[in-house]
Every structure is written in C-alpha cells, then in structure tokens.
Amino acid sequence: xxxxxxxxxxxxxxxxxxxxxxxxxxxxxxxxxxxxxxxxxxxxxxxxxxxxxxxxxxxxxxxxxxxxxxxxxxxxxxxxxxxxxxxxxxxxxxxxxxxxxxxxxxxxxxxxxxxxxxxxxxxxxxxxxxxxxxxxxxxxxxxxxxxxxxxxxxxxxxxxxxxxxxxxxxxxxxxxxxxxxxxxxxxxxxxxxxxxxxxxxxxxxxxxxxxxxxxxxxxxxxxxxxxxxxxxxxxxxxxxxxxxxxxxxxxxxxxxxxxxxxxxxxxxxxxxxxxxxxxxxxxxxxxxxxxxxxxxxxxxxxxxxxxxxxxxxxxxxxxxxxxxxxxxx
Amino acid sequence: xxxxxxxxxxxxxxxxxxxxxxxxxxxxxxxxxxxxxxxxxxxxxxxxxxxxxxxxxxxxxxxxxxxxxxxxxxxxxxxxxxxxxxxxxxxxxxxxxxxxxxxxxxxxxxxxxxxxxxxxxxxxxxxxxxxxxxxxxxxxxxxxxxxxxxxxxxxxxxxxxxxxxxxxxxxxxxxxxxxxxxxxxxxxxxxxxxxxxxxxxxxxxxxxxxxxxxxxxxxxxxxxxxxxxxxxxxxxxxxxxxxxxxxxxxxxxxxxxxxxxxxxxxxxxxxxxxxxxxxxxxxxxxxxxxxxxxxxxxxxxxxxxxxxxxxxxxxxxxxxxxxxxxxxx
Numbered sequence: 001x002x003x004x005x006x007x008x009x010x011x012x013x014x015x016x017x018x019x020x021x022x023x024x025x026x027x028x029x030x031x032x033x034x035x036x037x038x039x040x041x042x043x044x045x046x047x048x049x050x051x052x053x054x055x056x057x058x059x060x061x062x063x064x065x066x067x068x069x070x071x072x073x074x075x076x077x078x079x080x081x082x083x084x085x086x087x088x089x090x091x092x093x094x095x096x097x098x099x100x101x102x103x104x105x106x107x108x109x110x111x112x113x114x115x116x117x118x119x120x121x122x123x124x125x126x127x128x129x130x131x132x133x134x135x136x137x138x139x140x141x142x143x144x145x146x147x148x149x150x151x152x153x154x155x156x157x158x159x160x161x162x163x164x165x166x167x168x169x170x171x172x173x174x175x176x177x178x179x180x181x182x183x184x185x186x187x188x189x190x191x192x193x194x195x196x197x198x199x200x201x202x203x204x205x206x207x208x209x210x211x212x213x214x215x216x217x218x219x220x221x222x223x224x225x226x227x228x229x230x231x232x233x234x235x236x237x238x239x240x241x242x243x244x245x246x247x248x249x250x251x252x253x254x255x256x257x258x259x260x261x262x263x264x265x266x267x268x269x270x271x272x273x274x275x276x277x278x279x280x281x282x283x284x285x286x287x288x289x290x291x292x293x294x295x296x297x298x299x300x301x302x303x304x305x306x307x308x309x310x311x312x313x314x315x316x317x318x319x320x321x322x323x324x325x326x327x328x329x
Numbered sequence: 330x331x332x333x334x335x336x337x338x339x340x341x342x343x344x345x346x347x348x349x350x351x352x353x354x355x356x357x358x359x360x361x362x363x364x365x366x367x368x369x370x371x372x373x374x375x376x377x378x379x380x381x382x383x384x385x386x387x388x389x390x391x392x393x394x395x396x397x398x399x400x401x402x403x404x405x406x407x408x409x410x411x412x413x414x415x416x417x418x419x420x421x422x423x424x425x426x427x428x429x430x431x432x433x434x435x436x437x438x439x440x441x442x443x444x445x446x447x448x449x450x451x452x453x454x455x456x457x458x459x460x461x462x463x464x465x466x467x468x469x470x471x472x473x474x475x476x477x478x479x480x481x482x483x484x485x486x487x488x489x490x491x492x493x494x495x496x497x498x499x500x501x502x503x504x505x506x507x508x509x510x511x512x513x514x515x516x517x518x519x520x521x522x523x524x525x526x527x528x529x530x531x532x533x534x535x536x537x538x539x540x541x542x543x544x545x546x547x548x549x550x551x552x553x554x555x556x557x558x559x560x561x562x563x564x565x566x567x568x569x570x571x572x573x574x575x576x577x578x579x580x581x582x583x584x585x586x587x588x589x590x591x592x593x594x595x596x597x598x599x600x601x602x603x604x605x606x607x608x609x610x611x612x613x614x615x616x617x618x619x620x621x622x623x624x625x626x627x628x629x630x631x632x633x634x635x636x637x638x639x640x641x642x643x644x645x646x647x648x649x650x651x652x653x654x655x656x657x658x
Contacts, residue, residue: 186557264590265594
C-alpha cells in the first residue's frame with residue numbers, strides 16, 4: 001500500500017467527544033486501515049484507548065454556541081483551527097469535525113481558503129433515497145443569500161461530488177423551486193434556471209425545477225438551492241423522519257398485542273431506518289474549499305465518525321479538489 | 330336559525346370534480362345544514378344527486394395548468410371567476426375551490442380585491458400537529474419574494490386566523506429561519522425579526538425564530554415565512570408524510586407474518602394517519618382578501634370538501650374579514 005496522509009480528526013468536536021470520536025477513528029483504522037490524526041487535548045484523549053493512532057495536541061476547544069469567525073480568530077490553538085492548518089500545510093489529506101458547524105466553515109475558509117474562481121463554498125448534504133443512491137443537496141446552509149452565478153457553481157461542484165461518491169456518469173441536476181415550470185419561483189431561481197439551461201454542460205444534465213416533495217425521490221442526483229431554503233428543507237426532512245420513527249415506536253409500545261407486532265416488524269423496519277439514518281451518510285462536505293473538509297452531525301456516534309473517515313478517504317483518493325477546480329474553471 | 334348566505338362552491342375545480350365536490354356539498358348540508366351554491370356547468374352538475382342545493386350556471390372551466398391571471402381575465406364565465414363575483418356582490422358568504430390554485434388566487438385578487446392596507450395576501454396553510462391544534466403557516470406560496478413589512482402583516486393576519494380556528498387567545502408567532510438566534514437567517518428574516526420584536530403586539534406573542542424541524546411540533550401556533558420557503562417546506566413535509574405511509578404499508582405487506590402485524594397496528598395507525606391527513610384540514614385560506622376564499626387540495630374528496638365548507642362557515646360566522654381589517658389597521 002502506498003503511503004497515505006492521515007486525516008485530521010477534531011477529537012474535541014461533537015456531543016459525544018472525545019469518546020465517540022476516538023472510537024470511530026479506531027474503528028476506521030481497525031476495519032479499513034484508514035489512519036486519523038487525533039487533534040485535541042492530549043490529556044483528555046489519553047483517557048481512551050486509541051490503539052496506534054497519533055495525537056496532535058491542541059489546547060483549546062470551540063464550544064457549539066460560540067461565534068464561529070471570532071472563535072477561529074481568537075482560539076489559535078483550538079482543535080478545529082489546527083485541523084484546518086494540518087490540511088493547508090499538506091500534513092493531512094482531509095479534516096473532519098462534528099463540532100460547531102459555523103466554526104468548521106470559518107476554519108476551512110480562513111485557514112485553508114477557497115478554490116480559485118469559486119465565489120462561495122457551499123455545504124453539500126446527502127439525502128438518503130430508499131433503494132437508490134442518495135441525492136446531493138447544496139447549499140444546505142453556508143450562504144443564507146445567494147446569487148445565480150453561485151448556484152451555477154453549486155451545480156458544477158455538486159455534480160463532481162455526486163459522480164465521485166456514487167459513481168454517476170452524468171448526474172441529473174435540478175433546481176429546488178415551487179413549481180416545475182421554468183417560469184415558477186423566485187427571481188433567483190428563474191435567473192439560475194436560464195443560466196443552467198444555457199450552460200448546456202457536458203458533465204451534468206440540467207433537468208429543470210423540482211419541488212420539496214422530490215427530495216425523497218430518485219428524480220434528481222443533485223438538487224441546487226440557496227443556503228436558506230436548503231437548510232429549511234433539510235431540517236424539515238430530518239424533523240419529519242424523527243417524528244415518524246417516534247410516532248411509530250409509540251404506537252408499537254401501546255400494549256402487549258402491539259408489542260407483538262413490533263417484534264415482527266422491527267426486522268424489516270430497522271434496515272430501512274438504517275438507510276434513512278443521517279449517521280450512515282457520515283457528514284456534509286464543504287464544496288469549494290481548497291482541501292477536503294467534512295462536517296459531521298453534532299450527535300455523531302463512532303459509527304458516523306467511521307463512515308465520515310471512509311468518505312474523506314475515498315474523496316481524497318479520487319482527487320476531488322482537483323476535479324472541483326476543473327469543474328469551475 | 331338566522332338566514333345565512335350560501336357558500337359559493339366551484340363545482341368544476343379539482344381532480345374529482347364535479348362528483349366529489351357535489352357529494353361534499355351534500356354531506357355538509359345533510360350533516361351540518363351548511364348550504365352551498367354549486368357554481369359550474371349545470372348539465373354536468375345535474376348528472377349527480379345534489380339534494381336541495383341550488384346551481385349557479387357558469388359555462389367555462391379553468392384547467393389545472395392554465396395561466397392563472399390570463400384565465401381569469403379571458404374566461405369571464407368560468408366557475409372560478411363566478412364564485413369570486415358571488416362573494417364580491419354579497420350573494421355568498423365565502424368561496425371554495427379545489428381547482429387551479431393560482432387562478433383561485435387571481436380570481437380573489439382581481440374580482441374580490443384586497444383588504445385596504447394589506448400589501449399582499451398570503452396563503453395560510455394548517456399543518457397537523459399530533460395531540461395539539463394545527464400550526465398555521467403563511468405564506469405557503471402566494472408571494473415568491475417578500476418584504477419584511479408584508480411578513481409583519483402575515484404575522485398579524487395569521488394570528489387572527491389561528492385565534493378563530495383554534496380558539497387561541499394570544500397565538501405564539503415564530504419566524505421560519507435557519508437558527509434560533511436573532512442573528513441567524515437571510516436579511517429578510519433578520520429585518521422582520523427586528524420589526525416583530527419592536528411591534529410588541531398585544532394580539533400575539535412573538536417567540537423568535539424556529540427551524541424546519543419545528544413545523545411538526547407544538548412550539549408555535551403561527552409560523553411566518555416568505556412564499557418560496559413556505560412552499561418548499563410544505564411540500565417537503567407532504568412528501569415525507571406520503572413517503573412514510575407508503576414505506577410502512579410496503580413493509581407490512583411483505584408476507585403473512587407482517588400482514589398479521591398490520592392487522593394489529595392498523596387500528597392504531599389509522600387515527601394518526603387521519604390526524605395527519607391534509608384532507609382533514611379542508612384547505613388553505615387566502616388571508617388579506619376582502620372576503621373569504623379557501624383553496625382546497627386538487628385531490629379533494631367529498632370529505633375534504635365537506636370539511637372546507639364547515640371551516641368557511643365558521644370563519645364567516647366569526648366575522649374573520651372584519652377582524653383581519655382591525656388587525657392590520
């Protein structure tokens with residue numbers, strides 16, 4: 001095996017850090033030989049078994065509710081800032097954090113920087129689709145207000161991401177709107193629709209507008225939207241998944257009879273729940289940064305961290321940053 | 330019983346018109362003594378048993394995919410246009426259509442007109458909340474681009490609607506955003522947040538921002554947003570409800586054993602499905618029109634039409650238009 005750079009893993013970020021983060025790193029190493037560099041407070045990390053994984057000491061931690069940009073500027077020795085620097089200086093192939101999302105973005109922007117020509121990096125989230133590869137949605141919240149040129153770049157970058165992660169040859173790209181007709185939507189959507197249609201890209205197929213209900217279907221491979229709409233849609237979706245699972249479990253726990261039904265159905269429900277589980281998608285990628293930066297759910301378990309490490313590893317091997325540069329050039 | 334004006338019901342609008350519309354009108358009359366005036370093609374309406382309900386003949390029909398404003402201008406004798414005129418001229422207390430949503434809006438705007446002082450009417454949708462009264466969301470799609478002053482009026486009007494429909498004394502109003510902090514969101518959201526906080530209204534309590542996931546919870550009584558975001562969120566929600574129901578039915582129909590589980594669970598699932606069913610909410614109201622105009626789902630059954638008629642009847646008895654006028658004055 002050729003020498004591979006380790007992945008800079010923010011050991012202090014997330015609701016269950018550092019324990020679940022370290023467990024996830026160990027899992028990825030034991031099962032897939034993927035090496036992490038655990039970045040964070042050495043004394044705290046040392047409380048857990050990390051196998052042969054190395055530690056990069058960082059004395060500060062950025063809390064979940066801290067002001068992102070300020071935190072990155074002031075806490076120079078924070079695990080998040082150090083992770084980004086390790087990518088910038090070529091010592092690590094990628095960085096992953098389950099901590100403060102805004103601060104992870106700020107670290108990527110301020111420490112690693114944008115790909116030349118990219119107006120605004122976007123958060124690309126993967127939405128599970130039953131019996132089909134997931135759908136890539138971007139922007140999921142980096143830019144609350146967007147311009148049509150940025151959305152065109154989101155389409156270009158999202159296609160590269162979908163191609164690499166799911167092996168799609170020429171991804172179908174759609175615009176999130178409030179009607180399928182090109183005349184429907186906000187001025188931003190209409191303008192972007194026109195530009196994407198005119199672009200006539202060879203690397204992706206623009207299939208026009210889709211609606212909120214299409215986010216759970218296999219209609220498109222990539223759905224492009226501004227960060228405000230994308231974030232609302234994503235959280236609405238996450239909320240309804242949780243709501244349904246909870247409702248169903250409540251019903252199945254009503255009495256002895258319903259518990260019997262539960263015993264029968266759980267074998268069938270669990271694989272589906274697993275497929276819909278955001279944990280299995282391993283995190284969102286910041287597309288447009290001149291390096292690989294993944295943001296995992298704050299509630300990430302070791303399983304989620306291990307998935308994220310595998311994804312970062314695959315993206316690095318596929319040279320995603322180089323391919324993103326070509327796509328926007 | 331005092332004399333009551335009938336409700337102008339578009340007999341030609343909706344996927345199952347005129348049959349389900351007429352059945353719904355008959356149901357509302359038989360069960361609740363609510364009188365409709367069936368507006369549409371008399372010969373087609375006469376094919377069905379309408380009991381003692383009257384018909385107002387209109388020779389034209391606006392199709393689901395017609396350009397809204399153009400259709401209302403050109404088809405002067407369309408059922409939708411006639412319905413709105415019957416309200417305008419004081420011959421009916423309200424109008425309901427399950428047809429072309431855009432055309433129903435255009436009819437309301439062009440034929441009935443706005444309440445004086447209202448910048449833009451908004452579509453108020455009710456979202457079912459388990460074990461709680463539904464949440465009112467507006468705008469669900471009338472205005473793809475909004476100004477903060479309009480959103481403030483949406484808050485005022487939505488509160489009146491929530492008060493009347495669900496008997497809420499001082500509704501909790503929230504802004505849909507991408508974070509709970511007042512500093513999160515688009516410029517529009519931040520500006521509106523400031524205005525709503527300063528307004529310090531006596532008729533509603535402004536509780537700040539909520540996120541997409543809160544749309545299924547009892548956090549707020551009224552959620553205010555622009556028509557683009559609102560429509561995307563609503564359709565995402567509707568899509569996921571359908572997706573889950575379908576997935577669950579699929580699983581329960583896998584084999585003999587799972588069918589047994591289905592037999593047990595259906596008694597518990599059906600009331601919940603019923604509570605979440607958009608049909609039971611009966612339709613969305615156009616708030617800001619100088620008359621009562623309800624828009625029902627295109628797929629409305631007789632049950633949905635009957636619910637809509639009851640709601641229109643209640644809103645009319647509660648003098649909603651007068652109360653909306655007071656709220657925005």
